[in-house]
Every structure is written in C-alpha cells, then in structure tokens.
Amino acid sequence: MTALLLGAAGAQTVDLRILETTDLHTNALGYDYYQDKPTGEFGLEYTATLIKQAREEKRNTLLYDNGDLIQGNPLGDFVARVQPLKAGQMHPLHAAMRVLKYDAGNLGNHEFNYGLPFLQGVIAAAPMPYVSANAYKDDGNGKPGENAFTPYLIERKIVYDTEGRPYVINVGVIGFLPPQIVNWDKSNLDGKIVTTDIVEAARKFVPQMKAQGADIVVAVAHSGISADYQPGQENVAAELTRVPGIDVVLSGHSHQEFPGPVYKSIPGADLTKGTINGKPVVMAGFWGSDLGIVDLKLNYDRKAQKWTVADGTASLRPIWDKTAKKSLITPDPRIAAAVKKAHEGTLAYVRGKVADLTAPITSYWALVQDDPSVQLVSSAQTAYVKAALANTQYKDLPVLSAAAPFKAGGRGGASYYTDIPAGTLAIKNVADLYVYPNTVQAVLVTGAQVQEWLERAAGQFKQIDPSKTEPQALVDDSFPTYNFDVIDGVTYEIDVTQPSRYGSKGELVNDQAHRIRNLMYQGKPIDPGAQFVVATNNYRASGGGSFPGLTGKNIILQAPDETREALVKYFNEQKTVNPTADGNWKLTPIPGATLLYVSSPNAQKNLPAGATLLRTRDDGFAEYLIKF
Ligand code: MN
Numbered sequence: 001m002t003a004l005l006l007g008a009a010g011a012q013t014v015d016l017r018i019l020e021t022t023d024l025h026t027n028a029l030g031y032d033y034y035q036d037k038p039t040g041e042f043g044l045e046y047t048a049t050l051i052k053q054a055r056e057e058k059r060n061t062l063l064y065d066n067g068d069l070i071q072g073n074p075l076g077d078f079v080a081r082v083q084p085l086k087a088g089q090m091h092p093l094h095a096a097m098r099v100l101k102y103d104a105g106n107l108g109n110h111e112f113n114y115g116l117p118f119l120q121g122v123i124a125a126a127p128m129p130y131v132s133a134n135a136y137k138d139d140g141n142g143k144p145g146e147n148a149f150t151p152y153l154i155e156r157k158i159v160y161d162t163e164g165r166p167y168v169i170n171v172g173v174i175g176f177l178p179p180q181i182v183n184w185d186k187s188n189l190d191g192k193i194v195t196t197d198i199v200e201a202a203r204k205f206v207p208q209m210k211a212q213g214a215d216i217v218v219a220v221a222h223s224g225i226s227a228d229y230q231p232g233q234e235n236v237a238a239e240l241t242r243v244p245g246i247d248v249v250l251s252g253h254s255h256q257e258f259p260g261p262v263y264k265s266i267p268g269a270d271l272t273k274g275t276i277n278g279k280p281v282v283m284a285g286f287w288g289s290d291l292g293i294v295d296l297k298l299n300y301d302r303k304a305q306k307w308t309v310a311d312g313t314a315s316l317r318p319i320w321d322k323t324a325k326k327s328l329i330t331p332d333p334r335i336a337a338a339v340k341k342a343h344e345g346t347l348a349y350v351r352g353k354v355a356d357l358t359a360p361i362t363s364y365w366a367l368v369q370d371d372p373s374v375q376l377v378s379s380a381q382t383a384y385v386k387a388a389l390a391n392t393q394y395k396d397l398p399v400l401s402a403a404a405p406f407k408a409g410g411r412g413g414a415s416y417y418t419d420i421p422a423g424t425l426a427i428k429n430v431a432d433l434y435v436y437p438n439t440v441q442a443v444l445v446t447g448a449q450v451q452e453w454l455e456r457a458a459g460q461f462k463q464i465d466p467s468k469t470e471p472q473a474l475v476d477d478s479f480p481t482y483n484f485d486v487i488d489g490v491t492y493e494i495d496v497t498q499p500s501r502y503g504s505k506g507e508l509v510n511d512q513a514h515r516i517r518n519l520m521y522q523g524k525p526i527d528p529g530a531q532f533v534v535a536t537n538n539y540r541a542s543g544g545g546s547f548p549g550l551t552g553k554n555i556i557l558q559a560p561d562e563t564r565e566a567l568v569k570y571f572n573e574q575k576t577v578n579p580t581a582d583g584n585w586k587l588t589p590i591p592g593a594t595l596l597y598v599s600s601p602n603a604q605k606n607l608p609a610g611a612t613l614l615r616t617r618d619d620g621f622a623e624y625l626i627k628f
C-alpha cells in the first residue's frame with residue numbers, strides 16, 4: 001500500500017525507534033513494599049526517564065508494554081482485592097502509563113490472576129489499546145471460538161524521513177501470551193478461555209495484517225527465548241522471528257535480558273546487533289529494570305510501492321548500575337504523582353495487621369533446631385501446592401515441603417536475622433521470612449530421594465568428634481544457609497558425628513556415610529520406593545545448590561506465583577497464624593560433647609535447653625555453647 005504524503009524525489013529513509021517495557025508487575029515506583037523502603041533497582045518511574053531520553057534522540061518512536069502489568073506486588077493486590085477498583089476506574093499502572101503515551105499493550109499470563117471480570121474492567125479503562133491473538137472464547141466444547149481480545153491492530157503513524165519529509169506508515173502490532181495460562185489460572189479460565197500455540201496464531205494472523213496494509217509488523221509476545229521450538233511451548237520468541245511478515249519481536253515473560261549473555265547459545269542470535277535470525281528482538285528484563293529499544297531503518301521502494309526494513313538492531317538501557325549499586329538516572333516525578341493514592345493505600349495495607357501472630361518468629365537458632373521462620377514458609381508452601389495439585393493426577397500423593405533459613409546471620413552480618421514479635425503479622429513481614437523473588441515449584445521424588453536431599457542439606461554441619469570434651473564448632477560457615485533445606489512432613493534426626501555424605505558442590509564424597517537417621521513418614525520408617533511431592537522453589541527444583549535427584553526433570557508444578565505471594569495468601573487466609581515449629585527434626589544427642597554455635601546476642605531471648613552464652617564478639621555476633 002502506498003503510504004506517501006509527499007511524492008518527493010530521492011532516497012526515502014525513515015528511522016523508526018520502537019520502545020518496550022515488560023513484566024512491570026505493578027512496580028510503578030522504585031519501592032519495595034515487603035521491606036517498606038524505596039529502591040532504585042526497579043520501577044517504571046525510572047524507566048520513564050529512559051523513555052523520555054530515547055524519544056528525544058529520535059523523531060519517530062513507538063512505545064509498547066508486553067504484559068504482566070497488573071499483578072506482582074502488594075499494590076496489585078491492593079487495587080484488585082483490598083480496595084478494588086470501581087467500574088470505569090483506571091488502574092494506577094495505567095494512570096502512570098497514560099503520562100507516557102503508550103501505543104498499545106499486550107496481555108501477560110499474570111493479567112488473569114484476578115479473574116476475567118477484573119481484567120476486562122482494567123482493559124476497558126486503559127489509556128491504550130490491548131492486543132492478544134492466541135486467547136479465544138471457549139466455544140462450549142473446550143475448542144477455540146472467537147478471539148477473546150482484539151488480536152492485532154494496524155495503526156496509521158505519521159513519521160518523518162531523514163530529510164524531514166512526512167509520511168504515513170501502517171504499523172501492525174500483534175500480541176501473544178503463553179498458552180499455559182489455562183492451566184495456571186484454571187479456576188479463572190476453565191470453560192471461558194481456550195488458548196492456541198503462539199506461532200500457529202502468528203502464521204494465521206500476520207498474513208491478514210499484511211493483506212490489510214500493514215507496512216511493518218511488530219510481534220509483542222509475552223514469551224521468552226529458547227533454542228528449540230515445539231508447538232504449544234511457553235517460550236517461542238526465537239521461532240517468531242522465522243514467521244514471514246514479522247519484522248520485530250518484543251519478548252518478555254522470562255524476566256531476562258535480550259540481548260544479553262544468558263542467550264549466547266541461541267541458534268541464530270547476534271548479541272551485538274540484538275537480532276535472532278536477522279530480526280531485531282528485545283527483552284527488557286523485569287519490573288522496569290531496563291528499557292528495550294529497537295531501531296529500524298525503513299526504505300521506501302518506489303517501484304514496488306512498499307516499505308522494507310533495511311536494517312534493525314536491538315539494545316537495552318538499564319536503570320541501575322549493578323556493580324556500583326546506584327541509580328543511573330533520576331525518576332520521572334510524573335509517575336509518582338499518577339499513582340500517589342494507590343501507593344499510600346498500599347503502604348497502609350502492608351503496614352497493617354493481616355493476622356494475629358500467636359508466637360514470635362525468630363531465626364536465631366534456625367541452623368540447629370526446627371525453627372518458626374522456616375516452619376511458616378513450609379506451611380504456606382504446603383497449602384499452596386496442595387491447592388494447586390487438587391485437580392491433578394498427583395492429588396492423592398503426600399505433600400512434603402522443603403525450606404531453608406534465609407536470614408540467618410553469616411555473611412549477612414549479626415543483624416541479619418528474622419525477629420518478629422508475637423501479636424501482629426503484617427504483609428511487610430514477608431520480607432523477613434523470604435528475601436528472594438523465587439517462585440513456588442513442586443517435584444516428584446521417592447522416599448530414597450527424600451533421604452538423599454536431607455543428606456545433602458546436612459552437609460551444613462562440621463563433623464563432631466564425640467570423644468572430645470573441648471568446644472567444637474558445629475556449623476560450617478562456608479555452607480550457604482539457603483542450602484540447609486529442612487523438609488517438613490517427615491521426621492528425622494541429623495547425626496553430626498558422621499562425616500557428610502556430600503561435598504560442598506553436591507558430589508558424593510562418603511558413600512558409606514549417613515547423617516540422616518530415623519527418617520519417618522507418619523511415624524513409620526519411610527518407604528524408599530514410595531512417591532512424594534515436595535514443595536520447594538524454582539531455584540532448588542531446577543538444580544540450584546546441586547541437590548541429588550534435582551535436575552529440573554522431575555518438576556510437576558511450576559507455579560506462576562512467587563513464594564512471597566504464597567506467604568501473603570497464607571497470611572490472608574489464616575486469621576490467626578501459629579508459627580511454632582513442630583520439632584520434626586533434631587540433632588542426634590552427643591553426650592559429653594560441647595558444641596560451639598554462633599548467632600546474634602538476641603538469641604539469648606529464647607535459649608534452647610542445654611545452650612548457654614559464652615561471649616559476645618566485636619563483630620556483633622555472640623558465641624553459644626550447646627550440650628545435649
Ligand atoms: Mn512476569
């Protein structure tokens with residue numbers, strides 16, 4: 001289609017810059033609601049400054065958001081559940097985006113977490129159009145009926161060539177989401193939404209877009225990048241570059257950066273140019289960490305009367321210097337102004353009481369005895385996984401839970417412990433219990449594998465000589481506390497007079513040694529051949545910490561939610577939270593031995609039986625002696 005406003009002579013080259021934000025997860029501001037303090041590491045208010053700068057450099061720009069916008073931090077919960085938006089009321093993230101004049105938005109998987117009616121209300125009040133091509137209404141038989149959302153748009157855009165002459169080009173934009181949403185949000189979508197493969201939908205709609213006059217096609221895919229492609233797959237952005245007619249792929253969902261070293265072995269990827277198979281691709285991190293930039297050079301072919309993409313590159317601009325740990329730019333004050341009321345409401349929500357807490361939660365003794373800070377995480381994980389598996393083939397299997405002390409001194413320093421007094425539990429206390437943005441996952445293991453999992457975790461302890469009477473240090477400081485998994489749902493002892501079965505990298509070093517004793521399920525010795533589901537996190541399930549039997553191959557649940565959100569959900573559902581540890585594991589007593597344990601001076605508040613303070617140290621820690 002001819003798209004000239006002026007029939008000028010000479011070369012007609014248009015520089016077009018396409019900007020992407022993705023996976024903002026309601027982070028309008030650089031504010032950590034769990035820790036209740038500002039940060040420069042994320043937030044659209046920072047990305048907004050990069051958007052302003054990127055626009056100042058180029059005359060022709062477009063701006064798209066790639067979804068996972070309305071869920072992910074307490075602000076998202078606040079406007080969806082605590083003080084729900086009224087009919088017609090604009091979502092605060094959209095109020096922020098209105099300032100930035102987005103051209104279109106795409107739906108991510110998390111857009112469905114609060115149900116379809118909420119999402120439809122959000123889209124209806126949005127300041128920009130939304131596209132999503134591979135979600136369909138259920139035709140009544142579980143088959144795709146008509147499109148559930150507008151699949152694509154073709155927008156007339158006035159652009160200026162390198163000599164300042166104006167043209168109109170037709171920019172096609174098409175959206176995609178992971179087909180897995182129907183599983184992840186089954187309760188919200190069953191009987192209502194059916195999804196199809198992303199690439200299949202692209203092959204169906206892109207030719208229609210071209211036929212309807214799209215000069216260029218931008219695929220906005222809430223989908224990551226993987227080396228291979230199978231129909232129905234979650235991460236297919238690389239395959240989209242091979243669909244004829246698509247000129248640019250905006251990727252997301254994986255919370256990674258493209259171009260970036262994570263993707264160095266993707267076939268056809270050029271990390272210098274930011275292309276895959278010659279097409280520009282960008283994935284702009286998450287929570288506003290980066291602005292994605294695609295720069296296209298368009299030439300007008302007078303003979304064929306069409307625009308062609310002569311060149312395309314992609315790059316990222318970060319908001320935060322990870323090495324120097326400081327902001328690279330200042331925030332755009334218009335964003336904070338746009339979300340002021342929702343932010344204030346969220347602060348009141350995270351600071352307010354969500355449940356009664358019947359006992360203090362501390363982690364001072366978490367490395368030597370069953371501990372409330374770990375117990376509570378396991379209780380929340382178990383509840384989450386049981387609910388998630390309720391309608392699956394795994395519903396009758398026992399659910400165990402693995403969790404480790406995260407805030408337990410060590411390299412974090414003498415104040416790096418959990419210490420929540422009894423009384424009130426608030427959302428912001430989640431930060432004390434779970435510092436990492438891990439997601440919930442579950443694995444299928446045998447009783448024998450449960451034993452090996454615990455043997456690996458028991459490598460945290462030094463070997464104790466029972467014949468010595470002088471104090472012996474108990475904990476190996478070089479062992480990260482986050483690898484000291486406690487498994488709830490079984491009972492066991494750890495005998496530290498034995499050598500560790502596994503070495504520091506998870507390698508079997510003493511194949512005759514066993515520290516785990518009396519491992520029982522429901523009061524009986526565990527059946528090595530029985531199957532168990534273990535609730536854990538994405539790090540451990542995919543092989544983090546090199547635990548035996550955990551290679552990513554036996555994952556049966558990859559939940560879309562962070563473990564922190566499972567904790568928030570658990571708090572909200574329990575009017576009263578009793579975090580008292582159930583004492584399901586203990587160290588096997590060593591009569592006559594004295595163990596040396598390092599913790600906070602505050603650990604004196606709840607000294608276990610047999611423990612005494614030896615001394616406080618200049619580095620802020622305290623040493624305790626334990627006899628049992
Ligand atoms: Mn996301």
Ligand code: MG
Nearest residue numbers: 370582583584
């Ligand atoms: Mg326990």
